[in-house]
Amino acid sequence: MVALTVGPYRLAVHLGERPYMFDHWVEHAKATDIEGLKDNGDALHLAVGRGSDWYDLVVAFRTSPLDAAGFRPDVLIVPETETLFIGAGEVVKIFDLRTGQVKEQRTSNAGFWDWTRMEDVVICCEELGFAVYGLDGVERWSTFVEPPWEWSIDTNRVRLDVMGSLRYHDLMTGKEIS
Numbered sequence: 001m002v003a004l005t006v007g008p009y010r011l012a013v014h015l016g017e018r019p020y021m022f023d024h025w026v027e028h029a030k031a032t033d034i035e036g037l038k039d040n041g042d043a044l045h046l047a048v049g050r051g052s053d054w055y056d057l058v059v060a061f062r063t064s065p066l067d068a069a070g071f072r073p074d075v076l077i078v079p080e081t082e083t084l085f086i087g088a089g090e091v092v093k094i095f096d097l098r099t100g101q102v103k104e105q106r107t108s109n110a111g112f113w114d115w116t117r118m119e120d121v122v123i124c125c126e127e128l129g130f131a132v133y134g135l136d137g138v139e140r141w142s143t144f145v146e147p148p149w150e151w152s153i154d155t156n157r158v159r160l161d162v163m164g165s166l167r168y169h170d171l172m173t174g175k176e177i178s
Contacts, residue, residue, distance in 0.1 A: 132174065
């Protein structure tokens with residue numbers, strides 16, 4: 001298990017079978033999302049809290065691929081909007097940390113890669129997808145990509161190089177531009 005602090009938030013992340021304190025996390029949490037433990041795959045357990053000995057939100061699920069072949073779990077917190085972004089294997093979840101409620105939950109496009117915060121947006125990279133979210137966890141736009149692909153941002157323009165073909169999108173709207 002790995003424990004870390006991001007601003008005022010404490011996190012615990014555990015890959016594999018149930019961590020020793022998991023039942024206590026669930027018992028003391030204000031909100032839980034653990035139904036995904038019934039699914040197939042490898043288990044991920046995550047707990048996040050603020051201002052307490054116990055965690056406020058406990059999330060756990062099974063998924064694949066998990067921590068293999070370039071697919072690794074990634075967690076991003078935006079403290080100013082109290083939004084939690086989780087991606088792992090084929091699972092993408094976004095939570096409101098004030099309430100513990102799920103803002104978005106979906107299956108990734110063939111496997112989750114990572115989250116990146118760029119000023120006022122959060123970038124979601126997947127094997128077959130690229131998406132831009134607001135800091136509040138609301139998707140602004142997304143597009144299909146396929147490996148090999150890479151991205152970069154120049155001012156408010158996203159540059160996508162997909163299999164050697166370049167395209168440019170407005171960062172905020174996703175509209176294709178030249």
